[in-house]
Amino acid sequence: MPEKYRNLHIKLTPQRLAILSYLNGNRTHPSAEDIYKAVQKQYPTMSFATVYNTLEALKEKGNIRELKLDSAKKRYDPDNTPHHHLICVKCNEIVDIHWAFELSLPDKTVQGFELIGNHIEFYGICRKCKK
Amino acid sequence: MPEKYRNLHIKLTPQRLAILSYLNGNRTHPSAEDIYKAVQKQYPTMSFATVYNTLEALKEKGNIRELKLDSAKKRYDPDNTPHHHLICVKCNEIVDIHWAFELSLPDKTVQGFELIGNHIEFYGICRKCKK
DNA sequence: TATTTGACAAGAATCATTCTCATGTGATAA
DNA sequence: TTATCACATGAGAATGATTCTTGTCAAATA
Numbered sequence: 001m002p003e004k005y006r007n008l009h010i011k012l013t014p015q016r017l018a019i020l021s022y023l024n025g026n027r028t029h030p031s032a033e034d035i036y037k038a039v040q041k042q043y044p045t046m047s048f049a050t051v052y053n054t055l056e057a058l059k060e061k062g063n064i065r066e067l068k069l070d071s072a073k074k075r076y077d078p079d080n081t082p083h084h085h086l087i088c089v090k091c092n093e094i095v096d097i098h099w100a101f102e103l104s105l106p107d108k109t110v111q112g113f114e115l116i117g118n119h120i121e122f123y124g125i126c127r128k129c130k131k
Numbered sequence: 132m133p134e135k136y137r138n139l140h141i142k143l144t145p146q147r148l149a150i151l152s153y154l155n156g157n158r159t160h161p162s163a164e165d166i167y168k169a170v171q172k173q174y175p176t177m178s179f180a181t182v183y184n185t186l187e188a189l190k191e192k193g194n195i196r197e198l199k200l201d202s203a204k205k206r207y208d209p210d211n212t213p214h215h216h217l218i219c220v221k222c223n224e225i226v227d228i229h230w231a232f233e234l235s236l237p238d239k240t241v242q243g244f245e246l247i248g249n250h251i252e253f254y255g256i257c258r259k260c261k262k
Numbered sequence: 263t264a265t266t267t268g269a270c271a272a273g274a275a276t277c278a279t280t281c282t283c284a285t286g287t288g289a290t291a292a
Numbered sequence: 293t294t295a296t297c298a299c300a301t302g303a304g305a306a307t308g309a310t311t312c313t314t315g316t317c318a319a320a321t322a
Contacts, residue, residue: 011288013300032278047302052279054300068199073278086244095242101234103251111226112258113217119252120234127243142319144269163309178271183310185269204309265322274313281306291296 010057018042019054023064023078029085029094031073069094069121084119088126097122141188149173150185154195154209160216160225162204200225200252215250219257228253 005012005020012020018039028034032051040046055076058064065077069087075094077085084097103118136143136151143151149170159165163182171177186207189195196208200218206225208216215228234249 011300013287015301045302047304048279049281049303050301066202068202071197071199071205074202086241086246088244089247095244097236097240099236099240101232103232103253105228105230105253109228109230110217110253110255112261113219113226113253113255114261115217116220116254116256118254120249121252122234122236122241122244122249123247124241124244125247130243130245142269144318146270176271178273179310180272180312181270263322265320267320268318270315270317272314274311276309276311278309279307282304284301284303286301287299289297289299292294 008058008061008063010061015039015043015046015050016054018046019051020058023058023076026078027096029067029069029075029077031070031075033073035076067094084122086122086124088129089123090125090129093126093128095126139189139192139194141192146170146174146177146181147185147188149177150182151189154189154207157209158227160198160200160206160208162201162206164204166207198225215253217253217255219260220254221256221260224257224259 004024010016019035022035022038023030030038032048032055035055036046036048036051039051055064055066059066062080063078065080067075067077067085069075069085070092072092077096079096081098082100084099084101086095086097087093097120101120105115135155136148141147150166153166153169154161161169163179163186166186167177167179167182170182186195186197190197193211194209196211198206198208198216200206200216201223203223208227210227212229213231215230215232217226217228218224228251232251236246
């Protein structure tokens with residue numbers, strides 16, 4: 001069992017390990033379907049229920065982030081260090097932006113909200129789609 | 132016909148005017164269903180097709196923005212001036228943040244993307260949900 | 263007037279996601 | 293060891309937002 005999964009405190013079944021192994025180091029920000037298809041090669045009986053249940057558990061533990069950048073489907077990011085995203089408006093490719101910004105807000109603009117965090121979406125056209 | 136709709140260049144039917152009138156000045160970032168319910172009071176035969184068609188047309192003309200902040204459904208913002216959003220992680224209330232930020236990126240981080248724009252999501256807990 | 267164009271509305275279709283439920287399995291208690 | 297419990301799995305049904313289809317209608321134009 002990889003060191004990084006030690007503190008997950010969820011039952012690590014073979015299916016869950018396969019999902020974790022697919023996510024580990026993955027920079028493609030896969031959807032549930034991407035994960036399902038990939039893991040199904042190894043576990044032909046894998047069901048979407050298991051994929052979604054596992055993603056939900058990982059999300060709760062803070063191991064992955066759910067992205068709303070793609071309006072057609074949720075996508076997941078296994079990199080839980082703070083970072084932002086750049087998305088191609090044509091093909092929906094997502095790349096990570098590891099660059100810090102100072103984003104403080106004047107009190108009067110937050111209307112009594114207790115601020116928790118932020119996330120920047122950059123929009124653009126990727127190299128492939130420009131051609 | 133209100134001045135601001137002059138340059139829309141779409142056919143302004145009664146149904147569309149009702150939708151525009153509901154959106155005009157609306158700061159609640161309504162979903163398609165919110166719009167449907169509101170306009171249905173005036174036009175009982177209103178259908179979702181008309182709501183979605185109209186929203187699509189308005190989006191194309193740059194009159195409204197489609198928001199992806201709420202993963203359960205698309206929400207629409209009739210304010211087309213540049214601004215960011217603050218969303219309550221509990222009730223999904225969205226408020227506008229009219230505050231400008233300098234968000235330039237070093238070339239090496241954009242991986243050949245042609246940058247178009249950006250949008251910041253601030254997360255927090257609203258006054259009501261804090262109680 | 264005849265024709266064309268595009269909007270409307272009802273409902274069907276699609277599709278991502280969630281739910282249900284029967285079954286299985288590993289851990290723990292007796 | 294055996295019984296019980298908690299929870300994961302998987303097949304498929306259900307849900308619900310959005311999109312599509314199709315027939316009808318009305319305004320605009322020739």
